[in-house]
Amino acid sequence: MEPSGLTLINGEPASDLPAQDRGCMYGDGVFRTVRVVDGQPQWWRFQLAKLRRDADRLGIPSPGDEAWEDDLRKLVGAGGLAVLKLVLTRGSGQRGYLPPERVQTHRVAMLAPFPEQIERVAAGGAVLRICALRLGEQPRLAGIKHLNRLENVLARMEWDAPDIHEGLLLDAAGRVVGGVSSNLFIFVGGELLTPRLDRCGVAGMARERVMGIAGRLGLTVRETDIRLDDVLDAREVMLTNSLIRIWPVGRLEDRVWTAWPIGHALRGLLDD
């Protein structure tokens, strides 16, 4: 449990949620992870917009952006790096899956230290393993950063070695979906390819930003089905999320990559 001063619930310092919160009981909520640099949340308006879109898909009413703005002001100081996690749950309910007639959501904002290793891995290339767990398909939940994350938990539990930086997730049909906590891009045939996320997977904010800025490098981005062989054959492989922005992949099984001109160029653009 972190000090309550670093967590706000509905804008008030607090560290606990009611056990009957539907987030706790059913994973009935959505979240975002935001990188904060010198008091500035990266991609803030995009993050809030995606949080709202995800909540909409689950029928969870969203607070106004000014509520999150208030949380940000209360939690975030002027200097350094931090991680701001935003969580929106459908609030407390009576017993059973049906939401109450009048939903009163819980808005959670948590500040945490920024992970240390991110820039080091970005410079040297990430080591990727292939997870045994295969993602199930659920179009109704695909792409949403929701709180039903047991697949990610089980996949992440497959390894403990600190020199492995991320696990690659495939679906039951053998298509590559992304990393356990990241999205995937491959550079092949002069274009960027990234897995479709309409059957499973989480559509992260860094993925959206890469798709938004790739054109500045003259690159097209295409969402498509990607097989493991496509990844192994790619000129470059990149992982993205809001904290790492881009990690170029240095190794996957026996395949090694040592130069990442596209990855580094995109990473520079993302942080501009």
Add this chain to the structure above:
Amino acid sequence: MEPSGLTLINGEPASDLPAQDRGCMYGDGVFRTVRVVDGQPQWWRFQLAKLRRDADRLGIPSPGDEAWEDDLRKLVGAGGLAVLKLVLTRGSGQRGYLPPERVQTHRVAMLAPFPEQIERVAAGGAVLRICALRLGEQPRLAGIKHLNRLENVLARMEWDAPDIHEGLLLDAAGRVVGGVSSNLFIFVGGELLTPRLDRCGVAGMARERVMGIAGRLGLTVRETDIRLDDVLDAREVMLTNSLIRIWPVGRLEDRVWTAWPIGHALRGLLDD
């Protein structure tokens, strides 16, 4: 939020969980729902055994049964009907999907009033609708009563009419899996059939008990693939869970059933 006197967390009266509990953040936990009659929890040792098996499958360490026994004694009075919900989460964690090295689980026991309509529906037959949501397949989670229940939430949100008692869930391939909050049996060709739950669905305690006692009526039970037509053609259709035990189905779409000799006989046996 219910009065804290009716909720115990790790054996102490409390109504809140840390927001950083992995149950709240990832749905990383398991639960059971127990019917309590005159202070006696129905199928208690079976419920605790299934809770432990489910936790084992997720790699969550289980408390000893005596811890749950203590909770039961503290919460449950001598008379009447009640619902006891048991929840076990993987406890609080640092940021990220990897569980902490030393997991300290949270054990939640909540007492709630018993739903009023159950016996009435049992006598008159349940009205069942077909849900539009199709369950995704995830063998690693199939059968477990875990806290990732967004599919159930979305399915339950499809209807609001109080005269519809349950929704029927199919998987993406059109196979019947069960109800939103219940399991399904059909009586056809002289035997009881129930959907396989190795791809999706929750294996409820009442389902296990029906399978355990059906032999006393000379019935065999078989887990198999069941199509919607099989349900519509069945002599009897039954829903099961720990609270309703058995609801005979009276209507599904245009199909009406008015006599439930098998359902009523099984229901009597279950409560013996």
